[in-house]
Amino acid sequence: MSGYRVVIGGMSHETNTFSTVKTTLEDFRPIYGDEIVETLKGTRSGIGGYFDVLEREGFEYLPTIKAGATPAGPLRNEDYWEIVEEIKAGIRGAGKIDGVLLALHGAMIAEDVPEAEGTLLREVKALVGETPVIITLDLHGLISKMMVEHCDAIYGYDTNPHVDMYERGVEAAEAMVRTVRGEIRPVVAHRKLRMVPPTINQRTAEGPMVKLLETARRMEGQPGVLNVCLFPAFPYADVDRVGSAVVAVTDDDPGLAQRLCDELGEQMWGLREEFLKPLTPIVEAVKTAMDAPEGPIILADVADNPGGGAPGDGTEILRELLKQGAENVGVACIKDPEAVAKAIEVGVRGTLSMDIGGKTDKHHGKPLRVKGTVRTITDGRFIHKAMAVGVPADVGRTAVIDVQGIEIILTERSHAPNDPEVYRRNGVEPTDKKILVLKSRGHFRAAYEPFSRAVFEVDAPGLTTPNLEWFTYRNIPRPIWPFDKI
Numbered sequence: 001m002s003g004y005r006v007v008i009g010g011m012s013h014e015t016n017t018f019s020t021v022k023t024t025l026e027d028f029r030p031i032y033g034d035e036i037v038e039t040l041k042g043t044r045s046g047i048g049g050y051f052d053v054l055e056r057e058g059f060e061y062l063p064t065i066k067a068g069a070t071p072a073g074p075l076r077n078e079d080y081w082e083i084v085e086e087i088k089a090g091i092r093g094a095g096k097i098d099g100v101l102l103a104l105h106g107a108m109i110a111e112d113v114p115e116a117e118g119t120l121l122r123e124v125k126a127l128v129g130e131t132p133v134i135i136t137l138d139l140h141g142l143i144s145k146m147m148v149e150h151c152d153a154i155y156g157y158d159t160n161p162h163v164d165m166y167e168r169g170v171e172a173a174e175a176m177v178r179t180v181r182g183e184i185r186p187v188v189a190h191r192k193l194r195m196v197p198p199t200i201n202q203r204t205a206e207g208p209m210v211k212l213l214e215t216a217r218r219m220e221g222q223p224g225v226l227n228v229c230l231f232p233a234f235p236y237a238d239v240d241r242v243g244s245a246v247v248a249v250t251d252d253d254p255g256l257a258q259r260l261c262d263e264l265g266e267q268m269w270g271l272r273e274e275f276l277k278p279l280t281p282i283v284e285a286v287k288t289a290m291d292a293p294e295g296p297i298i299l300a301d302v303a304d305n306p307g308g309g310a311p312g313d314g315t316e317i318l319r320e321l322l323k324q325g326a327e328n329v330g331v332a333c334i335k336d337p338e339a340v341a342k343a344i345e346v347g348v349r350g351t352l353s354m355d356i357g358g359k360t361d362k363h364h365g366k367p368l369r370v371k372g373t374v375r376t377i378t379d380g381r382f383i384h385k386a387m388a389v390g391v392p393a394d395v396g397r398t399a400v401i402d403v404q405g406i407e408i409i410l411t412e413r414s415h416a417p418n419d420p421e422v423y424r425r426n427g428v429e430p431t432d433k434k435i436l437v438l439k440s441r442g443h444f445r446a447a448y449e450p451f452s453r454a455v456f457e458v459d460a461p462g463l464t465t466p467n468l469e470w471f472t473y474r475n476i477p478r479p480i481w482p483f484d485k486i
């Protein structure tokens with residue numbers, strides 16, 4: 001062993017301030033200490049990347065807490081501070097340490113702490129002083145001055161769908177190793193932009209992000225540049241730090257870092273209109289999918305994406321499918337604990353007649369009366385085979401009901417079905433379906449696009465609609481695009 005010691009922590013939540021669902025510590029299902037190693041070592045998660053690098057380099061790692069929840073409304077204050085205190089206690093209890101690696105999201109908001117990550121970093125820095133603090137962030141993170149001021153380097157995901165969590169974890173940990181050994185002295189700069197693009201066209205395989213990432217990669221080829229990353233960011237947060245940003249990390253050259261941010265920021269601003277994209281109306285999407293000669297045709301319910309803080313119980317697309325008489329359809333998922341309990345009560349092959357979905361709020365369609373047969377019942381646990389490969393998932397007890405040839409996965413918890421495992425675990429083979437409804441904005445593409453014939457982003461109502469005019473913002477800086485002329 002090198003004798004070097006690094007504390008590890010993870011806190012991630014993408015907070016949708018328009019959601020009425022409060023997020024509590026229970027939703028985070030936090031894991032602690034050795035349990036983090038047991039759960040994440042060997043997985044394609046960011047923390048999995050930390051472990052692999054530190055172990056290879058003979059560094060000792062000291063995991064504190066790893067807490068991540070499905071996006072929803074702001075986190076309760078006391079729960080937020082409990083996570084912060086747990087990380088601080090881990091640092092205090094670790095004795096002499098050489099660095100802190102934190103896997104964060106970047107768009108987390110607690111009831112009275114709009115700067116959840118910035119505040120955590122400030123508290124950590126106050127404890128560790130000059131000791132390096134390096135973080136990984138989601139591409140949807142809301143970068144702030146406070147975050148940048150209280151850490152030594154930032155590594156954001158370069159892909160969307162986020163299939164590079166592990167690689168960015170590896171990069172961050174390698175930067176930590178080199179910093180601790182005195183080989184580099186990272187400095188980080190950022191540039192915030194007066195733009196709030198919807199998430200619909202922030203993919204990295206097409207659209208404006210392709211050009212921006214090209215520039216970032218070219219910049220990373222310059223001497224002294226350690227990392228350049230883009231944060232088109234998450235728009236469903238009514239806070240001051242909303243908006244896109246770019247970040248650059250250099251080896252002890254703050255001037256260069258700032259120049260890179262300014263240049264890349266200018267390019268991003270110039271491309272802002274390209275982030276907008278039209279959606280397909282519900283009736284047209286259903287009809288086109290039914291008329292298609294071959295499936296699976298994906299109907300993405302982008303506005304009811306639990307991955308962005310919507311409840312995942314919207315009924316409007318399903319209502320239209322039933323109305324037009326679609327068959328051989330899979331719907332993933334509708335969160336409805338009451339319906340799951342009823343399905344379990346009547347059992348497999350039993351029938352139930354009840355209202356499903358539309359129960360969380362008034363923004364995702366009314367509850368839908370269905371009569372169906374229960375096909376399967378499971379505990380809703382599976383291991384990810386796409387994106388964070390190897391990481392366990394738990395969507396709560398789950399039942400599949402068949403309503404007129406439409407198989408609906410009912411879950412106890414909100415879940416964005418980005419991994420087809422949620423179908424297979426529940427006895428539905430997604431490749432056999434003519435139509436698949438996915439409550440997801442875009443992360444599903446990594447695993448579903450290879451076997452689907454077409455994708456329609458459907459204009460149903462919901463808390464993650466790309467139609468940002470639908471929301472009333474009160475706390476964001478003005479003027480800001482696309483709401484104001486600048």
Ligand SMILES: [Zn+2]
Nearest residue numbers: 138139140162
């Ligand atoms: Zn993201």
